[in-house]
Amino acid sequence: MGNQKRFLWFIFIVLFSPGIEPSTTKEVIRVPVGVVLNLNSSVGAMAEKCMTMALHDFYAKHAHYQTRLSLLTRDSKNDVVSAAFEAMHLINIENVSAIIGPQSSAEAKFVIELGRRNHVPIISFSATSPSLSPSHSSFFIRTGFSDSAQVEAIAAIVGAYSKWLEVVLIYEDTEYGNSLIPYLVDAFQKVGARVPHRSVIPPHYNDTEILKELNRLNSTRGRIFLVHMTASLGSKLFLSASKAGMMTEGYGWIVTEGLSTLLDPVGSRTMDSMQGVVGVRPYIPMSKELEDFVLRMKRFRFRKSSKITGVNLFGLWAYDTVWALAMAVEKVGTASRVDLASLGTGDRGQNLLDAILDSEFEGLSGNFRLVKGQLEASTFEVFNVIGGKERIIGYWNQKKGLSRKLNGAAELDKRKTLEKPIWPGYTTDIPPTKKLRIGVPLKKGFYEFLKFENNNISGFSAEIFFAAEKKLPFSLSYEFSAFAGTYDDLLYQIHLQKYDAVVGDTTIIANRSLYVDFTLPYSESGVSMIVLTEDSERNSVWIFLKPLSLGLWLTTGVAFIFTGFVIWLLEHRENTEFRGPPQQQLGMIFWFSFSTLVFAHREKVVNNWSRFVLIIWVFVVLILTQSYTASLASMLTVQKLQPAFTDIKEIQRNGYKVGYQNSSFIKGFLMEHLNFDETQLVPLVTIQDYHNALSRGNKNRVAAILDEVPYLKLILKKKCSKYTMVGPTYKTDGFGFAFQSGSSLVSYLSSAILNVTQDKNQMDKLQSTYFDYFDNQPACEDQSAKISSEGPSLGVYSFGGLFIIAGVVSMVALSMYMYHFLCSHWPALRTISSSESRFWEKLVEVAKHFDKKDLTSHQFKRRESRVHALDTPDEGLAAAPGANDMQNNSAGTHIIVENNLGHE
Incomplete structure (x- = not known):
């Protein structure tokens, strides 16, 4: 009876089981695929179970496929060497077509190289380190998200809470932990936050060592922490943080997706210690298939394991990976129409790789689509740990950023992008960073710039700081502390981390910028010198010489002499007042020209050219005397x-x-x-x-x-x-405010200073402050x-035009006169020039000839006519008595006049 029951049960399984085909079914092709996992971990145990279920579900749905995956699972034992050994054995001995795994990024790094050399695709759903890039290895495929996909979502959370200017990073010292940090730092810089401290915790640290490291971080001013660890190390960290009193009000904790229960479940004790933590994790859309899978996971087990507590994201990715690989194997086998085992290793691997990369379907984890060799990241959800559970408070995607609803519109107000999380200490108040410790120089003078009194500051520098602070997009918490010492010593306290900033009239110079960062300057720059002034001009006995420069005095003197000489040449042959002994004529040259200075000349000029020269020269003298008088009056009346x-x-x-x-x-x-x-x-x-x-x-x-x-x-x-x-x-670069090197406040406050200077209303207030x-x-x-270092003396250049005009007129008049002289006396001059005398003798003869009176001139003709009038006797006097005597007297007078004219 028992045998009959077993036979009927066998017939039922054969006929109705979807996983077993009747004997009449065509023989299928078995394709070996290696699986390398850490079977002692919760993630490894879960992945193995999910892959087994994936094989069952896939071929139940695709019973007509000619290919079947045969999974050869190996345990890496969480060891890089073991993982590499197992992978090499699977490739060389088992001749697998692909390898799923290894589980960790460190293990995958070596196995990926083996796959590249042997043209075997390495498909990992859990090696999420950004340092492992499919673009760097052609035979590596990641069917999960890269850790770098979450950094923008984390940075958006930090940016949403604008008080968080500094975030302390805590991460494990592994390939998984270290590779994400550069991406996080860059993302934080984009939202205006910086990383003042980092804590690298090796996986082997015990609770005591972790607690010691946390106490060190607690001694700094950091109060916002980002944790990037796997669940095993992260559980110990948060238990220690709770013991250190760092899970209380005033602290903020953010975790990456690695510490979400969706990826790696943690115990209830750990969840209790994580109260108030905010984190991000990939969003998994709920579907009927996923709900059915979760229910079956609870009932159906191929292997008993206490490590399997539920479904996580790695399990879903492992499930979808098997589906994608099974579809690709069928596609390659059908296309080749031959047994996959008969293909060459290189052809088989490349064809299979291309087929996997082209796969696209709706999996349990969402849309399965590979972009550049890895699963395309879509949406992340933001969770808050409260009451031992993860409460979803918002979502993030590349297009909209943060939003409260999955398909909600992006909020312009950052404070409304997420539902209010409950922070450590069961409070909704946003954890602030510690108050800025601002050092202020303790000045004993120049209080107009800065004054410290009763823990408050005032003065121009303080007003600038307060005005710029109001322009910041967030409130700034700070406390002032006076420092009695040099400015260099005060600024160095920032480098020693005793102060976070210095506010005051601190000058921006190069050597200070080596250990602090300055904002943009808010004052004018430069170093100069002041000296005592002296009033030395009015007490000088030579002040009358100051109005004209030495060059102008000399030029004027030369012009006087030259003009007098030109007038003498033009008047000498025609004007008796310009004749006489040599010393008399030399004196006339100086007297006549200098007497025009005060317009005191009495000599008449008879030559028209002389009059022309004299008109121009008098105009020059008028300008000079007026300028001199004005300058001297200014010197005597205005203090210099x-x-x-x-x-x-x-x-x-x-x-x-x-x-x-x-x-x-x-x-x-x-x-x-x-x-x-x-x-x-x-x-x-x-x-x-x-x-x-x-x-x-x-x-x-x-x-x-x-x-x-x-x-x-x-x-x-x-x-x-x-x-x-x-x-x-x-x-120099003027006054600025100093902060710690790399502080994000530098850019914020510099922008605020620019906004203050560009805001007209604010500038009016600042100008009023500056006036005060x-x-x-x-x-x-x-x-x-009043101040003159060289005096206001008038120079030659100021009167150059006048002297040029006077000189040109004098030269033109003299040239015309000499030309007329040569033309009218050419016969006599030609006789002199044709003589055999020496040149100097000829020149003397010409000068003597020029020295003679020009009896043809109008003045001499008029005088000669007067003399002849005296020589002619009046007819009425001829018959008068004594007429002869009168004639004799007239003749005598005539002789006297002639003699006098001859001596002139």
């Missing part, structure tokens, strides 16, 4: 201040003392760049110290003070009648009108 020193090298050469602002970088600048000796330098603190140091009679008097332009302008505003800014301006601190001082007269 001159700097006591204008050259820093002169001060250094003479060993004079130089002042500088105490605690600033100017001391090092003077010693290193300008080569001053330290004994020449005098530290100053307040504006009154500056005034005392520059005052006469002070035993510590300095020749000059070097400081930054904003400080010097403030001093000049108060004491502009006594000091002046001289010398070159040495380049700098311009709200007793008004001084225009100092630029």
Whole structure:
């Protein structure tokens, strides 16, 4: 009876079992496929079970296929060498057509190389490390998501909470953990966050070592942590974090998909310690097939294993991988119409690889489609661990970013993109980063720029900081702390991480930028020098010479002499007032030209060319005298201040003392760049110290003070009648705020400073603030009108045109006169030139000829007519008594006149 029951049961299985074909079915082709997994892990056990079910389900649905996969499973024992050995055995001994696995990224790295050399496709659903790229190995296929696919979703979460400017990374020291970090850092930088600290935890760390590392992180200012680990190490981490008190209010934790129960289930104890954690994981669309699969997984087991607690994403990917491989094997076998085993290894592997890459179907995990050799990432869901469960609070995809609903529209307000998560400590308040520790220089002077009092700051630098802070897209939490020391020492405290930032009138210079980052400058730049001014012009006995420069004095003198000489040449032969002894004529040349300076000349000119020259010259003299008078009047009525020193090298050469602002970088600048000796330098603190140091009679008097332009302008505003800014301006970049190197606040605050300067309303407020601190001082007269380092002397260039016109007119008149002279006396001159005398003798003869009176001139003809009138007797007097006597007298007079004319 029992045998009959067994026989009937066998017949039932043969006829109705979908996995077994009747004996009449055509013989199928068995295709060996290797499987390398860590069977002692929950992921490995789950994957093996899912692949077995996948084979059963696939061929139940495709019973007519001529090919059948034969899975040869091997245990890697979580060892790289074992995984490589098993893969090599499967390729060389079992002659497998493909290998599914290995499970970890470290194991897959070696097996992928074996597949490339032997042209055997290596298909991994769990080696998610971005360092393993199908584009780098032609025979590697990833049927899961790369870890890098989730970084944008994680960065979007960080960006949604704008207070999170710093995120601490905690990851395991494996291929899986290390390879994702560069992608995370780059993604955080795009949303304005930075990674100030990292913690690398090896897989072999025990609870004590993990707790020690967590206490170290807790001592920093980091309060937002991102954990990238597998479930085995992550479970120990969160249990230790709970013991360290880091799972309480004020802390924020984010996990990658590796710590989601959808990928690798963790125990209930671990879930209890992860309360308030936020994470991302791939979104799996629910379908009827998936629901049926989950139910069957609970009832149907091929192998008992305590490690299998439910269905995870790796199991679904393993299931879909078997389906894709079975479809590809059938496609290659049908196309070749021969047994796959008869194909060459290279052809078989390449054809199978191409067929897998072309596969596309709707699997349990969603749409199965390979892009560039790996499963195309689609949507991620954001979960929040609360009450021992993962509550979905939002979604992320490439097109819309974060949103509360799966198909909801993208929210413009970042605060509404996710449902409010419950953070550690069972609070909905967003965990903030620690307060910024801002160092402030403790100044004893120049309070207009910065003043620290009662833990508050004021002054121009403070107003700039507060105005820029209001422009930030988030609220900034900070506390001020005074520092008594040099500015360089204060900035170095940032490098030592005792301060997070420095707010004050800190100058941006190159050597400081080596250990801190500065914002954009908010003040004008440069280092210059102020010196005492002196009024030296009005007390000078030679002030009357100041209006004209030395060159103009000499040029004017030469012009006077030249003009007098030209007038003498034009008048000498015709005008008796320009004749006489040589010394008389020489004096006439100087007298006549210089007398025109005050228009006091009394000599008449008879030549028209002389009159023409004299008209132009009088105009020149008029311009010169008026200019001289105006300049001299200005010197005598307006105070002219001159700097006591204008050259820093002169001060250094003479060993004079130089002042500088105490605690600033100017001391090092003077010693290193300008080569001053330290004994020449005098530290100053307040504006009154500056005034005392520059005052006469002070035993510590300095020749000059070097400081930054904003400080010097403030001093000049108060004491502009006594000091002046001289010398070159040495380049600096102005004042800025300092932060730790790599701080994301630098870019935020720099943008805010730009926004402040470009906002008209804000600029009006800042200008008002600037007026309060700098311009709200007793008004001084225009100092630029008082200070003159070289005097306002008039130069030759200013009157060059006048002198050129006068010179040209004089030369033209003289040339025309000489031409007329040569033409009218050419017979006599030709006789002289044709003589055999020497040149100098001829020249003397010509000069003598020129020296003779021109009796044909109008003046001499008029005088001669008067003389002849005296020589002719009146007819009425001839018959009168004594007429002869009168005639004799007239003759005598005539003789006298002739004699006088002959001596002229």
